[in-house]
Amino acid sequence: MTTRTFAGLIVFALTLAPLGAQAPAGKVELKLSLPKPMFIGTPTNIKSANLEVSGKSRGPFYVPKGTVLLSAKKPVTSSDSLPVIGELDMITDGGKSGGDGYFVELGPGSQWVQIDLGASHPLSAILLWHYHTQARVYRDVIVQVSSDASFKTGVTTVFNNDHDNSSKLGQGKEKEYIEVAEGRLIDPQGARGRYVRLYSRGNTTNDLNHYVEVEVYGLPK
Numbered sequence: 001m002t003t004r005t006f007a008g009l010i011v012f013a014l015t016l017a018p019l020g021a022q023a024p025a026g027k028v029e030l031k032l033s034l035p036k037p038m039f040i041g042t043p044t045n046i047k048s049a050n051l052e053v054s055g056k057s058r059g060p061f062y063v064p065k066g067t068v069l070l071s072a073k074k075p076v077t078s079s080d081s082l083p084v085i086g087e088l089d090m091i092t093d094g095g096k097s098g099g100d101g102y103f104v105e106l107g108p109g110s111q112w113v114q115i116d117l118g119a120s121h122p123l124s125a126i127l128l129w130h131y132h133t134q135a136r137v138y139r140d141v142i143v144q145v146s147s148d149a150s151f152k153t154g155v156t157t158v159f160n161n162d163h164d165n166s167s168k169l170g171q172g173k174e175k176e177y178i179e180v181a182e183g184r185l186i187d188p189q190g191a192r193g194r195y196v197r198l199y200s201r202g203n204t205t206n207d208l209n210h211y212v213e214v215e216v217y218g219l220p221k
Helices: 088-092
Strands: 002-006 009-013 027-029 062-064 076-078 104-106 111-129 142-146 156-160 184-186 192-200 209-211 213-218
Touching (some): 088 104, 088 213, 111 142, 111 156
Antiparallel strands (some): 002 009, 027 062, 111 213, 142 156, 142 192
């Protein structure tokens, strides 16, 4: 067991998955390749009225048998077509390190990135890293799935922590969270779509938006 300190709170992190955990019928544990933790310096005092502070390492996550990584090397577009740092294709290139040269920096305000999976699939998991070199919280993290590239019809929201609807996409029920190297794993609960769009609106360090990597898992066509 280890301890972590965030915003003056000491929380405990279990380093082992529960013993004896068994996959539900028809499912298998999703095996993930995670980057090395690399916080630089002491975490700052993060202020949020909607912050999740569990401190527990993520346990095993189960997906339908046959689930594969769909997003590798898939094309990425964005509301900011000219990133401040990096190239959009870095978001699906498999590089997950928190160091310089591994993240894309988008402009201030509400911005989105969108991955084209090439075909519609039932989705099993979405794993994203905004930035994990230091502890920070990204605002208004919203993840949507659709088969309409313009996201005007058939939109399913699978994650939304915009608790005050400041991004005008609806009030979310999920909590804000501190970025860590294991990333944020979202359960899309089988939502089907060709496109995955991810929003954010700045963070607790600055008003810019960042992505290291996004992985989308689902069943083949």
